Amino acid sequence: MLKALIALVFLAMLTSLAAGAGFLLRDHSRSRRVLISLKVRVALASLLIALLLYGFYLGDLGN
Template identity: 50%
Template sequence: MLKILIVGLLLAVIASLFSGLFFLLRDESRSRRVLHSLILRVTLSGLLLLIIGFALWHGDLSMNPTP
């Protein structure tokens, strides 16, 4: 369940990235949709980092130090 949430958030960040690019090329600075896309992307990325950090701290995820 946790890994599905992480992958879902990663896909949402990528979708927000491409929507911001689309709005940047399409609107030509006439709207604030690029700004809203950036705010959404930063918020989703922060949430993703918090979830990964909490999962590592709680022991649900573990790092693999072996090559």
């Protein structure tokens, strides 16, 4: 369950990265969508780190 959640958060980060790149190419710095995409990506990265630490602490992700 934890591994699936980690994979889902990682895929969400990649989706946010692709969306931000698309916004950057289409909007030419005229909108705040790139900034919002970056904020979402930073929040997802923080969640991913927290999930990884939690998984290692419980022993689900280690040896």
